Structure formats: structure tokens, C-alpha cells
Amino acid sequence: MTTTVETPRVPSSHAERASAAGPLSRLRWAVVDGWVMTGRNMRHVIRSPEEIVLYFSLPIMFVLVFGYVFGSGMAVPGDGSYREFLLPGVFVMTMLYGLGATASQIAVDAGRGVVDRFRSLPMARSAPLTGRAGADLLRALLELAVLVVCGLLVGWRWRNGVGDAVAAVGLILLLRLALTWLGILLGLLVPNPDTVSVIVFPLAFPLTALSNVFVAPELLPEWLGAIAAWNPLSATVAAARDLFGNPGIGGESWAAQHALLLAAGWPVLLIAVTAPLAVRRYQRLSS
Amino acid sequence: MTDETSAVVARGLRKTYGRTAALDGFDLTVPRGTVCGLLGPNGAGKTTAVRVLTTLLRFDAGHARVAGHDVTRHPERVRAAIGLTGQYAAVDETLSGRQNLVLFGRLRHLPPRTVRRRADELLDQFGLTDVAGRSAGTYSGGxxxxxxxxxxxxxxxxxLFLDEPTTGLDPRSxxxxxEAVRTLVADGTTVLLTTQYLEEADQLADRVSVVDAGRVVAEGTSAELKTRSGADRIELVVRDAGQLPAAAGLVERVTGGPVRVDREIRRLSAPVTDRITALAELLRALRDAGIAVEDVVLRRPTLDAAFLHLTGGHPGGARTEVAA
Incomplete structure (x- = not known):
């Protein structure tokens, strides 16, 4: 602004046209805006590479610690390898722990001044949140890739062909998407970003312990086994074990018999509840 | 100028937080292509008004139209028509300057190539080309x-809404x-600007609306408001309390106005229109009458004083202009 300001040839905004158009056009802009916001969040990651190292150190640690420390003393129904049993569980557990990062990032973001600009722009109202979800899903894909490589190194294999393996990864990512929306909602509800991690860990830890991640539910006391069998995490883990052809599937409960259905149903239900609540909450921030 | 053709129309806006009313019957009309200054102290409701008009804040009662669109019923049309620069820079501090502009341009639904060209133009225009690749968090306030x-x-x-745009800026910035605002206005943009500084309103605004306690309490050009906000005053302190009546008579003869006498501190004060002439005449008359004076000052109403005058408060701090 040290020089004289000239009259620029300013492009006209398409926004007015878009906002006046029908639901199909709105949906299209919601997707485009969400994608633009995803790009913004990915650029944040690129600008703080130390975070990427953190992202990947946790899942690798999970594989090594649980695979080798616990693995020596754990039994698997049907006499399989414990590490093959464990890996699908670690995939899902890593998805769950991503929830903390999602929640704290959305909480920090919601406190930034730039939110006012987003809210005063003619962009889709959902875009800041779908952009977060999109970026976290991409991050989850990278985490899964690292975990798969780690798994292969410690002896885990998929045994039912690439199609089933891709389906298993799809179900795991679907769960992650649901957890991302839960994390977004949590992040918008807590008044202070610092409290997010304090809240998330006590929620996440019992959820993994009371599931089939480490131990097959039929090896637990009956009442614990029932809780573990109906745990949404267990559904995805059991479905993934089934699709990967890893040991430890089975069990008599209805939940264990219908793991695939539940692995698809739980996340969809969770998204249907949390996503609209989160968007609504975001629109009412500071108003 | 009717409501339909005005750029900003607010009627009876109310916004309460608990029992405190941030806006309490806020009325405003800004004709297209003009600059309106919202002038008032902190907490008067200026920022709340801007946040309501820019669709950031829901309000409890009243109605508002911006660029011809109802703020409540068509907020997305309002957003497409406005720009907002707030008290605190609303940019992404992690992204670079260029990435910020590209991001916001994309979210305004411009094609990627147009956005990149426009971003470069703006960076050049605002002297940011050299730092375009640096993250905005490393930028200075200006x-x-x-x-x-x-x-x-x-x-x-x-x-364009500008909420205290120059707070914390150095004079050159x-x-x-x-200058940038004037250029925009010349191109037909309407500007609503909030400020605590009469000078800023003076420089930019066609009309000024004085805001207090959530409503507009006075409107006019800045010259009109200054005239209404009270004249300069001359004040003098005499050495001998016994000479107060004689001095008061002289002050009244020179200024022609009502003289206020404060016996305790031997002070006289009266409004003046032609300040320098009045000062010279009064000093001469006092010397001729043999009245010893300890102190003479001319006071000009500050924004605080003008504001208090307009809002019916008590005249408060005045700035000492000339001391003799």
C-alpha cells in the first residue's frame, strides 16, 4: 500500500449465481468448497512436518509394543498367530486415536480469527468441517499405509485377495470418517482446545480395552464379552479380520455373526447423528 | 433515498447478551456509493452492528438489508455482495500471504487461474509481493x-465493512x-467504517453516525457534528479571589457568553467562537483593569467531550490547547 492504488480489473464473483441456484448446484459447491478447505488443511500439515512424524510414530509403536510385548503371552481362538490377529485391531485403534487430533485441531481452528472470514464468505456452511473431515481422512489413509507396511514386516498378511483387503480398508476408513465427525463435534463443544485431549483419552482408552482389539470376546467373562462384542470398534475389527482372512473371528453372539452389517451400520448411524449436529453447532459459534 | 436503493438499511435492531443490550433499537441508512462512519467509544455497539450486518451474528429483533438482500432470509446473498475487514486480521496465519488470497478467492468460487492472477495483482497493489511466500503469522501488524x-x-x-481498520497501524499504512478506500468508493463501493477517531471519520466519511449504548444518537457530516458538539472554551485563573467579579464582567463583555465561575479555585470559563481574537482581547482587557492572572487556557472539545455532549453525558476530559 506504499504505492498508489489503481483500479484493478476485478473478476466478478460467481457466488451470487451459485447461491441463487438449486439444490444440485448447492451440493456441487459444498463438495468443491469442502475440497478447497481440505487443501487448506493439508497445507497446514505440510508447513509443520514435525507433526507428520508424530502421526506415524504412534501407530508404529502400537504394532511393535502390542505385537511383541503382549503377543508372546496372548492366545487366539482357532490357534492363529497373535500378531495376525492383532493387526486389524491396531488399524482400528489408530483410527480411534486420530479422533483426539481432529477434535483439538477443530477447536483451535474455531478460536482463530480466520473463522470470521470463512463465515462472512459465500462458501458452503459445511465446508470448514467437511474440509477437516477430508484432510483427516487423507491423513488416515497415510497412517493405514504405514501400518500395512509395518504389519507386513512383522508377519501380518491379507489372505483373501486384494478385493477383500480393499473392502476391509474401506470399512476401516468409514469408521474413521464417523470418528472424525464425532471428533469435530467434540472439538466444537469444548470451550477450550487444551481440554480436548484430556477428554478424549479417557473416552478412547476403555473403548479399545472393552473391544476385540486385543482379546477375542469369547475369551472374556460373559458380561464383558457381550459389551466387547457390541462395541462399534469390534464390529469393524471383526469385519476386517474376516475380509483380510486373519484369525480370531467367530463367536456366538448376534453381533459377532453380523460383523459386516454392523461395521457398515454403526459408522453410518454415527455420521447421521454427529455431522448435522456439528454443522449446526459451527454455524452458531459466537452468535 | 428509499430503503430499497440504499446499500445498508437497519431498522430497530436489538441484540442482547443476558440482560445487557449490545444493540438497542439500532437504526441506520447508508446510501449507495457513500462512506458512512460509525463513531463511538468501546462498547458502544459498533462491532456488534457490523457483525449483525455481515451475517456473523444473529439478532433478536428488527430487520436489516445489505446490498438489497435481507440479512436474515438471504444471508448467502449478503455474503456474496460484501467484504469484511475486522478489528483483528482474519487471515490464516499458517498459510502464506499468497495462499491466503488464493484460498479466499477459491471460496468466492472464482476459477483457479483467475484467482492466482488476482492474488498476484492484490499482493502487488498492497506491497506484499516480497513476502508473498512467507506464512502470514510472521507478518507485522501492518x-x-x-x-x-x-x-x-x-x-x-x-x-465493504471496515471495523476499526487502522487501529494499531503506523501513519503511513x-x-x-x-487511499485504497477512497479508490474503492470512487468505483462505486459503499463503505461502512467504524472508528473511535473523529479524524478518521473526518478523512473518509461522507456522513457520521454517533453510536452510544447500542443505538445511533446523532447523525450528520463531521462538520455538523463538531459544530453541534460544543464550542471551544476559554478558561482563566485569577490570582486574587476578590477580583473574581470584576474579571467575570470582563470575560462576559469579551466573549458575550455565559460565564461559569468556580470560586474555590478562582477559575472562570466561557465559550468562545473566535478563539485567538478572544484570547488576545481578554488578556489586554485584564491587564488594563489591573487583574493579575495565574493561568489562561483555550480548550477545544475532544472526541470524548464531543461524544459526551452528543450523548447528553457530562463534559469530561478536554485537551489543553494553548497555555499562557
């Missing part, structure tokens, strides 16, 4: 404000910002 303003101008807004 640079961040410029980036913030540039972000509001990616597409030319019909109505401030002049540059004023």
Missing part, C-alpha cells in the same frame, strides 16, 4: 492488516489504507 484488506477485495464488494 502487513497483516493489508493482507486482510486485500482478502476483502478479491472480488469488488458492493458494500493508515494513509495507504485510506
Amino acid at each position: 502487513m497483516r492488516r493489508r493482507l486482510d484488506l486485500a482478502a476483502s477485495l478479491i472480488t469488488t464488494p458492493q458494500v 493508515r494513509n495507504g489504507l485510506w
Whole structure:
């Protein structure tokens, strides 16, 4: 602004046209805006590479610690390898722990001044949140890739062909998407970003312990086994074990018999509840 | 100017937080292509008014139209027509200056190639080309404000809201910002600007609305408001309390106005129109009458005093202009 300001040839905004158009056009802009916001969040990651190292150190640690420390003393129904049993569980557990990062990032973001600009722009109202979800899903894909490589190194294999393996990864990512929306909602509800991690860990830890991640539910006391069998995490883990052809599937409960259905149903239900609540909450921030 | 053709129309806006009313019957009309200054102290409701008009804040009662669109019923049309530069630079501090402009341009639904060209133009226009690749978090306060303003101008807004745009800016940056605003207005943009500084309103605004306790309490050109806000005053302190009546008589003869006498501190004061002449005449008359004076000052109403006058409060701090 040290020089004289000239009259620029300013492009006209398409926004007015878009906002006046029908639901199909709105949906299209919601997707485009969400994608633009995803790009913004990915650029944040690129600008703080130390975070990427953190992202990947946790899942690798999970594989090594649980695979080798616990693995020596754990039994698997049907006499399989414990590490093959464990890996699908670690995939899902890593998805769950991503929830903390999602929640704290959305909480920090919601406190930034730039939110006012987003809210005063003619962009889709959902875009800041779908952009977060999109970026976290991409991050989850990278985490899964690292975990798969780690798994292969410690002896885990998929045994039912690439199609089933891709389906298993799809179900795991679907769960992650649901957890991302839960994390977004949590992040918008807590008044202070610092409290997010304090809240998330006590929620996440019992959820993994009371599931089939480490131990097959039929090896637990009956009442614990029932809780573990109906745990949404267990559904995805059991479905993934089934699709990967890893040991430890089975069990008599209805939940264990219908793991695939539940692995698809739980996340969809969770998204249907949390996503609209989160968007609504975001629109009412500071108003 | 009817409501339909005005750029900003607010009628009876109310917004309460608990029992405190941030807006309490706020009325405002800004004709297209003009600059309106909202003038008032902290907490008067200026920022709340801007947040309501820019669709950031829901309000409890009243109605508002911006660029011809109802703020409640068609907020997305309002957003497409406005630009907002707030008190705190609303930019992404992690992204670079260029990435910020590209992001906001994309979210205004401009094609990627157009956005990149426009971003470069704005960076050049606001003197940010050299730092375009650096993350905005490393910018100085002035640079961040410029980036913030540039972000509001990616597409030319019909109505630009500037909430205390020059707070914390050095004089050169401030002049540059004023210059940019004038250019926009020349191109037909309507500007609503909030400020605590009469000078800023003076420089930019066609009309000024004085805000207090959530409503507009006075409106007019800044010259009109200054005239209404009370004249300069002359004040003098005499050495001998016994000479107060004689001095008061002289002051009344020279100024022609009502003289206020404060016996305790031997002070006289009266409004003056032609301050320098009045000062010279009064000093001569006092010397001729043999009245010893300890102190003479001319006081000009500050914004605080003018504001208090307009809002019916008590005249408070006045700035000492000339001491003799």
C-alpha cells in the first residue's frame, strides 16, 4: 500500500449465481468448497512436518509394543498367530486415536480469527468441517499405509485377495470418517482446545480395552464379552479380520455373526447423528 | 433515498447478551456509493452492528438489508455482495500471504487461474509481493492488516465493512489504507467504517453516525457534528479571589457568553467562537483593569467531550490547547 492504488480489473464473483441456484448446484459447491478447505488443511500439515512424524510414530509403536510385548503371552481362538490377529485391531485403534487430533485441531481452528472470514464468505456452511473431515481422512489413509507396511514386516498378511483387503480398508476408513465427525463435534463443544485431549483419552482408552482389539470376546467373562462384542470398534475389527482372512473371528453372539452389517451400520448411524449436529453447532459459534 | 436503493438499511435492531443490550433499537441508512462512519467509544455497539450486518451474528429483533438482500432470509446473498475487514486480521496465519488470497478467492468460487492472477495483482497493489511466500503469522501488524484488506477485495464488494481498520497501524499504512478506500468508493463501493477517531471519520466519511449504548444518537457530516458538539472554551485563573467579579464582567463583555465561575479555585470559563481574537482581547482587557492572572487556557472539545455532549453525558476530559 506504499504505492498508489489503481483500479484493478476485478473478476466478478460467481457466488451470487451459485447461491441463487438449486439444490444440485448447492451440493456441487459444498463438495468443491469442502475440497478447497481440505487443501487448506493439508497445507497446514505440510508447513509443520514435525507433526507428520508424530502421526506415524504412534501407530508404529502400537504394532511393535502390542505385537511383541503382549503377543508372546496372548492366545487366539482357532490357534492363529497373535500378531495376525492383532493387526486389524491396531488399524482400528489408530483410527480411534486420530479422533483426539481432529477434535483439538477443530477447536483451535474455531478460536482463530480466520473463522470470521470463512463465515462472512459465500462458501458452503459445511465446508470448514467437511474440509477437516477430508484432510483427516487423507491423513488416515497415510497412517493405514504405514501400518500395512509395518504389519507386513512383522508377519501380518491379507489372505483373501486384494478385493477383500480393499473392502476391509474401506470399512476401516468409514469408521474413521464417523470418528472424525464425532471428533469435530467434540472439538466444537469444548470451550477450550487444551481440554480436548484430556477428554478424549479417557473416552478412547476403555473403548479399545472393552473391544476385540486385543482379546477375542469369547475369551472374556460373559458380561464383558457381550459389551466387547457390541462395541462399534469390534464390529469393524471383526469385519476386517474376516475380509483380510486373519484369525480370531467367530463367536456366538448376534453381533459377532453380523460383523459386516454392523461395521457398515454403526459408522453410518454415527455420521447421521454427529455431522448435522456439528454443522449446526459451527454455524452458531459466537452468535 | 428509499430503503430499497440504499446499500445498508437497519431498522430497530436489538441484540442482547443476558440482560445487557449490545444493540438497542439500532437504526441506520447508508446510501449507495457513500462512506458512512460509525463513531463511538468501546462498547458502544459498533462491532456488534457490523457483525449483525455481515451475517456473523444473529439478532433478536428488527430487520436489516445489505446490498438489497435481507440479512436474515438471504444471508448467502449478503455474503456474496460484501467484504469484511475486522478489528483483528482474519487471515490464516499458517498459510502464506499468497495462499491466503488464493484460498479466499477459491471460496468466492472464482476459477483457479483467475484467482492466482488476482492474488498476484492484490499482493502487488498492497506491497506484499516480497513476502508473498512467507506464512502470514510472521507478518507485522501492518502487513497483516493489508493482507486482510486485500482478502476483502478479491472480488469488488458492493458494500465493504471496515471495523476499526487502522487501529494499531503506523501513519503511513493508515494513509495507504485510506487511499485504497477512497479508490474503492470512487468505483462505486459503499463503505461502512467504524472508528473511535473523529479524524478518521473526518478523512473518509461522507456522513457520521454517533453510536452510544447500542443505538445511533446523532447523525450528520463531521462538520455538523463538531459544530453541534460544543464550542471551544476559554478558561482563566485569577490570582486574587476578590477580583473574581470584576474579571467575570470582563470575560462576559469579551466573549458575550455565559460565564461559569468556580470560586474555590478562582477559575472562570466561557465559550468562545473566535478563539485567538478572544484570547488576545481578554488578556489586554485584564491587564488594563489591573487583574493579575495565574493561568489562561483555550480548550477545544475532544472526541470524548464531543461524544459526551452528543450523548447528553457530562463534559469530561478536554485537551489543553494553548497555555499562557
